[in-house]
Amino acid sequence: MGVPPALRPLLVNAVELRRQPGASRQVATAIDPEELGCESPVPGVRLSGQVGIDLTATSGADDIGVTGSITLTWIGPCRRCLSEVERTVDVEIAERFVSPGHPAVDERADGTTVIEGDQIDLAPIIRDVAVLELPAAPLCREECRGWCPQCGAELSTDSCGCETERRDPRWAALDGVVLDDSD
Ligand SMILES: [Zn+2]
Numbered sequence: 001m002g003v004p005p006a007l008r009p010l011l012v013n014a015v016e017l018r019r020q021p022g023a024s025r026q027v028a029t030a031i032d033p034e035e036l037g038c039e040s041p042v043p044g045v046r047l048s049g050q051v052g053i054d055l056t057a058t059s060g061a062d063d064i065g066v067t068g069s070i071t072l073t074w075i076g077p078c079r080r081c082l083s084e085v086e087r088t089v090d091v092e093i094a095e096r097f098v099s100p101g102h103p104a105v106d107e108r109a110d111g112t113t114v115i116e117g118d119q120i121d122l123a124p125i126i127r128d129v130a131v132l133e134l135p136a137a138p139l140c141r142e143e144c145r146g147w148c149p150q151c152g153a154e155l156s157t158d159s160c161g162c163e164t165e166r167r168d169p170r171w172a173a174l175d176g177v178v179l180d181d182s183d
């Protein structure tokens with residue numbers, strides 16, 4: 001099975017690493033989400049820019065450990081006010097690659113992948129981690145109040161004065177309080 005050229009930097013030669021326990025190889029690159037096959041399960045939420053990858057594969061006594069992090073940016077509509085939210089996050093990765101027949105395979109341990117052939121392919125792990133990081137319901141900020149159902153004013157920034165506006169008593173307690181939005 002051929003690996004697309006864009007994903008070749010994510011292949012690590014397992015045979016070579018295993019000859020030298022303790023040896024490590026760094027994989028530092030950036031890949032387009034489309035190349036990785038990252039499909040968002042959430043309508044309107046998508047990955048933006050490239051996925052930054054900084055992982056190190058280290059040869060252990062009976063496995064190869066992969067640790068490090070990926071950096072990704074997602075964009076999606078705030079669930080309350082529908083404004084576009086953009087966030088960049090670092091996600092830690094710790095995965096163990098073992099040979100077929102290794103005891104960890106029978107245990108179906110989390111974070112364990114069986115090495116197929118001579119190469120370790122980091123792409124599926126990065127893809128899964130990136131997709132899991134996409135929020136099901138983005139929020140621009142905790143205190144976002146969305147829109148007035150009567151006039152459509154954005155309640156976080158405007159006070160529209162609609163009489164029929166139903167106030168949450170928790171917000172009434174904040175009347176007159178100056179909110180510190182600097183973050
Ligand atoms: Zn919002």
Ligand SMILES: [Zn+2]
Nearest residue numbers: 148151160162
């Ligand atoms: Zn209003």
